[in-house]
Each structure stands twice: as C-alpha cells, then as structure tokens.
Amino acid sequence: MKRLTKTFVLAALLHAGLACAAVAVAPSDKHLLYTGRIDFAQPDAPVITWPNTAIAGNFTGTSLSVTLDDEKGKNYFNVFIDGDTASPLIIEAAQGSKKYDVIAGLAPGKHSFLITKRTEGEEGATVFRGLELADGGQMLAPPARPKRRIEFFGDSITSGMGDEAPMNGRDDVGRDKNSYLSYAGITARALNAELHQTSQSGIGVMISWFPFTMPDFYDQLSAVGNNDTRWDFAHWTPDVVVVNLLQNDRWLIGDRHQLQPEPDDAGRIAAYETFVKRIRQLYPKAYIVCALGSMDATKPGSQWPGYIKSAVEDMRKGGDQRIDTVFFPFTGYGQHPRLKHQRDNAEILTAFIKKKMNW
Structure with a gap:
C-alpha cells in the first residue's frame, strides 16, 4: 500500500509538471508580424541577417522566452515589452542554438513584444527558432502593419554603428551598434512607416573597405x-527610398x-547616378531622397554633395x-x-x- 501511494504521488507530480509546461510558439505562427528581408525558405527556421529586421506580436501570459540559433555569436537583439522602447532587454546571442528567458513576472493579461536586430550582416546570420510563453499563455492577433513603406540604402551611418558608444570612446564595439536608434529607424517610426534597412558598415558605391560595393549587395536576400541570394523586389515596394552613400568612397x-x-568627377557622378537609376527601375513610383552625411563627406568645401546634386539634376532633366x-x-x-546626431539627422529627414x- 505504501508503494502504491508513492507511485500515485509521483504520477500526480509528473501530471502537474506537464500541466505547467511552457507554451511553444512556432516561427510560422500566423500571429507573428515580421518586417524586413527575411529568408523564409524554411518557414519554421526563418533566417534574419539585415539590421533592424523585426518580429512583433501580442500575447497573454506572465513570461516570454526567445530561441535563436546564431551563426557567429556576435549578434545583438533588442526586445521591447509592452511598448517600452526606452528600456530594451538586450540579447547577446551566443553561437549556436539557445533559449533566452527574456522576461518573467508579467501581470496576467495582454502584452506585446518587439524584437529587432541591432547588428548587421557582418555579424552573421541568425535563425529564429520560436518563442515560449508561460503556461496558459497564447498568441493574440498581431499588430497592424503600417501602410506607409520606406527603404534605406546606406552604410555605417544608416546601420547605427557606434551610436550608443560614449562620445569619447571607441565606436566599433558590437554592443554599441543599435540600428533601431539610427536616423533610419527613428525616421521610419516618426512617419509610421514600415522599414527595410538595406545597409552595411564600410560599404560604398565605387569602393568599400572590403571587396564588394552596394551595387553588388543591394539585391541580396542575405x-x-x-553572396548569390536574391531578394524579390516585387515582394515589397516602398513609397520612399533614401540613399545615403559615398562617405566610404570619400575616404x-x-x-x-x-x-x-x-575616377574623375564625371566618373564619380556617373557611378552614383547608375546606382540610383537602378533603384528607380525597381521602384518607378517611389520618391527617392539622395542623402549624405552627417560625417565629413558633408564638411564645408567637400566636393561629394556636389556629385550627388549633379546626378540628381541629370535625372531630373x-x-x-x-x-x-x-x-x-x-x-x-x-x-x-x-x-544625438542620429536624432538630429532624423528630425531633418522626417520634416x-x-x-x-x-504625410
């Protein structure tokens, strides 16, 4: 009789454990809202590479965990809970697959999350493996997708390289790179526009700090x-395109x-114009903003803004x-x-x- 009682108690405990099991949410769940160029070749293993790629959702439950499979262990992600964008929970992704317990102890009821990739393609790819909610939690209808759309083609300025670094400190530390707070991210949110951020630190139009340029890179899925991946431009069409390039060419x-x-002046203008004309071919109805700055390519006396003006004037003609x-x-x-500089740039561009x- 004593043995039967122990068996019964053990079975009851096991049953209770199963009842308290976390609720798994697959990456293919229809309640998740994805934003950005994401490789969905395997719906339950989407691959995230571009800065400011985002996953959003609404849920009930008292906790949230995120599982990521990171290629290099160099990526960082923001997780914002209940719209508190001033206090991100930051995931420093370890190499390989790992579950990250983002938050616990939430009040019962409805909550929201937003996950954004702080870093870039140079930090490697990340496979999103899904979420876990507390026992009894469930996904709710996703947030509304903004009707406006804006895409940025840019370099480290657009990617937010060093934007959270100290004013007198290094600006090449991965943790201090936050694309969410770049002028691109700030502008998109101020305009209530869905954002695609096609940017890479160090990239140029004619030359980069590595053996490929934006004309080689702009059309990739990864x-x-x-690489040889190809983004389907028919899948997503922006209303506004911002091109902020030539800073690395200047250096x-x-x-x-x-x-x-x-290249002489004419060659520099032609190279820039050729790229912008390609963007125009892809997006015939978009309003294109050819930007530059706020680093020293726009310092007084710089020739580089003039190259952009000449290319734009030629296209207008x-x-x-x-x-x-x-x-x-x-x-x-x-x-x-x-x-501070990113916010100032965003204020100018937004206006x-x-x-x-x-708008």
Whole structure:
C-alpha cells in the first residue's frame, strides 16, 4: 500500500509538471508580424541577417522566452515589452542554438513584444527558432502593419554603428551598434512607416573597405557578405527610398586614393547616378531622397554633395521629378554619429519627407 501511494504521488507530480509546461510558439505562427528581408525558405527556421529586421506580436501570459540559433555569436537583439522602447532587454546571442528567458513576472493579461536586430550582416546570420510563453499563455492577433513603406540604402551611418558608444570612446564595439536608434529607424517610426534597412558598415558605391560595393549587395536576400541570394523586389515596394552613400568612397578615394585608375568627377557622378537609376527601375513610383552625411563627406568645401546634386539634376532633366537631395550637416565630430546626431539627422529627414509626401 505504501508503494502504491508513492507511485500515485509521483504520477500526480509528473501530471502537474506537464500541466505547467511552457507554451511553444512556432516561427510560422500566423500571429507573428515580421518586417524586413527575411529568408523564409524554411518557414519554421526563418533566417534574419539585415539590421533592424523585426518580429512583433501580442500575447497573454506572465513570461516570454526567445530561441535563436546564431551563426557567429556576435549578434545583438533588442526586445521591447509592452511598448517600452526606452528600456530594451538586450540579447547577446551566443553561437549556436539557445533559449533566452527574456522576461518573467508579467501581470496576467495582454502584452506585446518587439524584437529587432541591432547588428548587421557582418555579424552573421541568425535563425529564429520560436518563442515560449508561460503556461496558459497564447498568441493574440498581431499588430497592424503600417501602410506607409520606406527603404534605406546606406552604410555605417544608416546601420547605427557606434551610436550608443560614449562620445569619447571607441565606436566599433558590437554592443554599441543599435540600428533601431539610427536616423533610419527613428525616421521610419516618426512617419509610421514600415522599414527595410538595406545597409552595411564600410560599404560604398565605387569602393568599400572590403571587396564588394552596394551595387553588388543591394539585391541580396542575405546580408552576410557578397553572396548569390536574391531578394524579390516585387515582394515589397516602398513609397520612399533614401540613399545615403559615398562617405566610404570619400575616404577611400578622396583621402587614400585606393581605387585605381582613380575616377574623375564625371566618373564619380556617373557611378552614383547608375546606382540610383537602378533603384528607380525597381521602384518607378517611389520618391527617392539622395542623402549624405552627417560625417565629413558633408564638411564645408567637400566636393561629394556636389556629385550627388549633379546626378540628381541629370535625372531630373531626363524626366524624373520624384527625386531630391538632403544633406545632413557635418558637426565636426570625427567619429560615427552618436544618438544625438542620429536624432538630429532624423528630425531633418522626417520634416523633409512629411512635406514632400504630404504625410
């Protein structure tokens, strides 16, 4: 009789354990809202590479866990709970597959989450393996997808390299890179626009700090280096496109003369115009903003804003009336833009786009 009682108690405990099991949410769950260029070749193993790629959802339950399978162990992610964008929970992804217990002890009832990739393709790919909710938790209808759309093609300024670093500190530390707080992310949120951020630190139009340029890179599904993946541009079409490139060209051509034979002024204008015309072919109805700054490519006396102006004027003469320029002033700060600079740039760009698009 004693033995039977122990068996009964053990069975009851096992049953209670099963009853308290976490609720798994598969990556293919219809209640998840994805934003960005994401590889869905395997619906339950989507691959995230681009900065500011996002996953959002609403749920009930008192806890949230996230499982990521990271390629290099160098990526960082923001997790915002219940719209508290001022206090992100930061995931420092370890290499391989790992579950991250993001938050516990939430009050019963409805909650929301937003996951964003802080880092870039250079930190490697991350496979999203799903979520876990507390016992009894469930996914709710997803957030509404914004009707407006904006895409940025840019370099480290757009990616947010070093934007959270100290003003007098290094700006190449992975943890201090936060694409969510780049001028691109801030502008998109101010305009209530869905964002695609096609950017890579160090990239240029004619030359980069590595052996590929934006004309090689802009059409990829995966942001991990120069590869043969292809993004389907028919899948997502922006209303506004912002191109902020040529800062790295200025350094590598203007200062270091590393591109030989070195292109003259006409060659620099032509290279930039060729890329922007390709964007126009892909997005015939979009309003294109050719931007530059706020690093030293826009310092007083710089020739590089003039190259952009010339390319845009030529395209206007050719009949393109939905294109313009915006230049973010150089503040004299010698490193990557910090949060203050990013906010200032976003304020300029947001006001410009609101006026041009009547938003």
